[in-house]
Amino acid sequence: MRKASGDSRVGGAQLALWHAGILAIAFAIWYGLTTPGIVDADYANRIAFFFGRPLQVIKVVIEWFTSGKIYPHLAVTLWETLLAFAIGSVLGLGIGLWLALSPTASAVAEPYITALNAMPRVILAPIFAVWFGLGVLSKVALGVTLVFFIVFFNVYQGVKEVSPVVLANARMLGASRRQLLRSIYLPSATSWVFSSLHTSVGMAFVGAVVGEYLGSAKGVGYLILQAEGVFDINTVIAGIVVLTVFALLLDFAVTKIEARLLVWRPRAAQTEAL
Amino acid sequence: MSAAGPVGDELRARTPALAFDRVTCAFAGKTPGERYTAVADASLAVAEGEFVSVVGPTGCGKSTLLNVAAGLLAPSAGRALVEGNPLSGINARAGYMFQADALMPWRNALDNVIAGLEFRGRPRDAALARGREWLSRVGLAGFEHRYPHQLSGGMRKRVALAQMLILDPEILLMDEPFSALDIQTRQLMENELLDLWSANRKSVLFITHDLEEAIALSDRVVVLSAGPGTHPIGEFAIDLPRPRDVAEIRLSPRFVELHEAIWHVLKDEVLKGYAQGKR
Numbered sequence: 001m002r003k004a005s006g007d008s009r010v011g012g013a014q015l016a017l018w019h020a021g022i023l024a025i026a027f028a029i030w031y032g033l034t035t036p037g038i039v040d041a042d043y044a045n046r047i048a049f050f051f052g053r054p055l056q057v058i059k060v061v062i063e064w065f066t067s068g069k070i071y072p073h074l075a076v077t078l079w080e081t082l083l084a085f086a087i088g089s090v091l092g093l094g095i096g097l098w099l100a101l102s103p104t105a106s107a108v109a110e111p112y113i114t115a116l117n118a119m120p121r122v123i124l125a126p127i128f129a130v131w132f133g134l135g136v137l138s139k140v141a142l143g144v145t146l147v148f149f150i151v152f153f154n155v156y157q158g159v160k161e162v163s164p165v166v167l168a169n170a171r172m173l174g175a176s177r178r179q180l181l182r183s184i185y186l187p188s189a190t191s192w193v194f195s196s197l198h199t200s201v202g203m204a205f206v207g208a209v210v211g212e213y214l215g216s217a218k219g220v221g222y223l224i225l226q227a228e229g230v231f232d233i234n235t236v237i238a239g240i241v242v243l244t245v246f247a248l249l250l251d252f253a254v255t256k257i258e259a260r261l262l263v264w265r266p267r268a269a270q271t272e273a274l
Numbered sequence: 275m276s277a278a279g280p281v282g283d284e285l286r287a288r289t290p291a292l293a294f295d296r297v298t299c300a301f302a303g304k305t306p307g308e309r310y311t312a313v314a315d316a317s318l319a320v321a322e323g324e325f326v327s328v329v330g331p332t333g334c335g336k337s338t339l340l341n342v343a344a345g346l347l348a349p350s351a352g353r354a355l356v357e358g359n360p361l362s363g364i365n366a367r368a369g370y371m372f373q374a375d376a377l378m379p380w381r382n383a384l385d386n387v388i389a390g391l392e393f394r395g396r397p398r399d400a401a402l403a404r405g406r407e408w409l410s411r412v413g414l415a416g417f418e419h420r421y422p423h424q425l426s427g428g429m430r431k432r433v434a435l436a437q438m439l440i441l442d443p444e445i446l447l448m449d450e451p452f453s454a455l456d457i458q459t460r461q462l463m464e465n466e467l468l469d470l471w472s473a474n475r476k477s478v479l480f481i482t483h484d485l486e487e488a489i490a491l492s493d494r495v496v497v498l499s500a501g502p503g504t505h506p507i508g509e510f511a512i513d514l515p516r517p518r519d520v521a522e523i524r525l526s527p528r529f530v531e532l533h534e535a536i537w538h539v540l541k542d543e544v545l546k547g548y549a550q551g552k553r
Contacts, residue, residue: 165372166379169372169376169437170393172368172369173390174390191380263421264382264423265423
């Protein structure tokens with residue numbers, strides 16, 4: 001796929017250079033401000049107390065991966081994210097379809113849905129910890145409450161926005177109510193779910209990490225919590241760096257899956273390369 | 275122009291494939307209590323194997339009439355008859371070709387064409403084979419795996435045509451199916467439709483606002499009055515010889531004569547409709 005690009009667009013290689021350059025500059029400033037000798041030692045140490053030192057952070061990250069200490073924590077966080085995403089999506093899809101297709105149920109549920117969605121759901125984390133303990137389940141529960149509403153509203157919208165002509169056509173072709181659900185509503189709704197995939201995977205991740213941070217015995221959020229307790233700012237930032245890279249990888253995977261599943265979607269200005 | 279001409283007599287002799295019996299369709303207006311009567315007291319019949327076109331000014335309720343025939347819309351009063359039986363629910367004997375794109379965007383051309391067979395629970399292999407056959411019949415062999423957005427407007431109409439015809443419906447309902455196409459593509463599609471239709475004559479109710487298209491295709495043209503309260507105000511038997519070429523037949527003297535006669539009736543309604551649209 002190629003887009004007709006304006007003259008102002010920079011090429012791929014040039015863009016990569018810009019990306020790397022900005023990162024390098026930020027890193028250099030960080031390093032400069034926290035290294036005694038480049039700025040006054042007193043200031044450098046104070047800044048380092050709040051922001052950590054880049055080389056120390058890298059050392060922690062490398063140490064985590066070479067010693068293998070990070071893997072069980074990463075695995076737990078990933079597992080929580082996937083579970084929260086899967087359960088939240090299935091619930092959102094099911095309940096979204098149900099409410100969108102049943103006007104009575106939707107009229108009854110509407111105020112509750114609105115209230116639950118308006119509620120800042122992160123405050124549920126302590127309650128979930130009481131209900132489900134400090135293990136994986138309480139984090140999954142928090143992630144599910146975050147993912148559910150994104151998927152739910154997208155499915156609801158997706159069903160409501162099914163083209164009436166496509167629907168009438170399917171009915172004329174002899175589709176029963178169940179077949180309409182399977183062949184029209186579900187594909188239409190899932191396309192909306194996929195368009196919200198980036199947000200909902202991100203939210204599942206947030207649920208997992210925040211849950212861990214608020215009370216847990218494992219996970220990257222737990223590592224950060226531990227380090228913060230002893231003012232080990234380098235380890236805190238190392239944890240943030242690992243989480244960020246991890247989130248980017250998840251996002252990349254989602255993009256790949258999306259491209260594969262939504263081939264039928266029209267894209268703007270599409271020509272095929274020869 | 276007369277309802278009691280030779281065509282009318284012949285119609286009464288046999289049970290028509292499709293008939294409207296004093297159909298009225300009223301819709302709730304924007305304000306409570308207000309009511310808009312789109313179609314009022316409309317009676318019309320399509321004989322078996324007959325190609326009937328309905329022309330009328332824009333916004334006169336032509337599509338409403340077609341939706342009643344399809345069973346998508348229940349009339350406020352009166353009834354639609356299919357082979358003499360009152361219609362309730364979806365008209366299972368009819369195929370409907372919509373004005374707007376009605377293909378499922380998440381299915382490729384082949385899967386769209388076989389959708390109806392799938393809904394009827396036919397085995398998939400047989401359905402796929404017939405789907406390929408129909409796609410090549412409408413000139414789209416090799417496009418089986420394209421999605422609707424990868425097809426041109428004319429190609430999408432061909433897929434929709436195949437999607438409808440693969441079920442072999444006895445009645446074809448067509449709602450300005452080619453109005454979105456450019457004139458060349460449109461004439462090609464009209465000729466193709468005539469070819470397919472003449473192969474095994476179905477009863478066709480064809481809605482259009484294009485009088486030339488109506489005359490070129492039909493056995494009979496029905497003129498509707500301007501809305502609100504649309505009803506047939508005239509019908510004309512089209513005695514042009516078949517097979518026809520829609521582009522060439524427009525030049526024949528008889529075509530011009532018929533066009534003049536029908537336009538004479540239609541013109542006043544178009545002007546009325548135009549005046550209402552401006553208000």
